[in-house]
Amino acid sequence: MSNQSESKIYKSIDKKAVKTWIIGRSIVSIIIIAVYISVMYLFVIPKFGHILMLKYAIYILALIIIVISILESFIWPFLEYKQWRYGIFEDKIELIKGIIIRQRVIIPISRIQNLKIEQGPIQRIYEITSVNIITAGGYHEIPAITLEEAEKITENLKRIIEIGEKNE
Template structure:
């Protein structure tokens, strides 16, 4: 079996993912509160509201405090001249090799939460699918995008 990739994503990814988790969990809490109000107004059984609040609490703890650290520890990537090796997953570990000859284009993208921490993600598109290396420092993401682009062009010239 091949050794795991060496490169990690930026440590600030944990902060960005926590902030994203807070945003989505805030939406979940708004829904929970709305349902609790409906339960109160229509005199439905209170245990439904209690179950929803417990689910929301557990979801918030997992999404904001546990999941970002686990994701950070498991994300790895490495760039070789002939391929890109990406490893990620928590319960199911996914190891992907993307041949340079299959790369059609490479992008960087940055949402508002990544932008706050000067992070960007690199997306690698092939004919079949798109692969992403999330939450790299902006400079590293740009350098990686340019390096992959250059290696993909060299492989096309060799064909």
């Protein structure tokens, strides 16, 4: 199969990924900000609050954490969704992802050791799931696809792996 025709076979993840990423990352951001504020106001400011430079540093760091949290929670999911693609071919799986650093991960099907379908609580609400692909070299994920699509992918990959094992 040529590169040009393969590129047409790449699929996007489900649009609901954006919502689940926003919710999940917002929860994490709120926890991080709450811990930071608690530590600063309970421990650091009471002891060292008289040092003006330290006070300014604490506020500047808080501002940086909030800005990064807003970007990570509300901007990044839209950009990330637009970049995420996956393709499943007869001999490999390709994952294309990344915003600043674009990654193209190629997983030979013969290297797959385990397949898992996982669904977190936020994914369950939005009726999407993830397929985890485990190889000797690591762990890869196709996030935010429908359960039906995840089951098709795992069954198809199992079939391809079984055919490959019979041919060896």
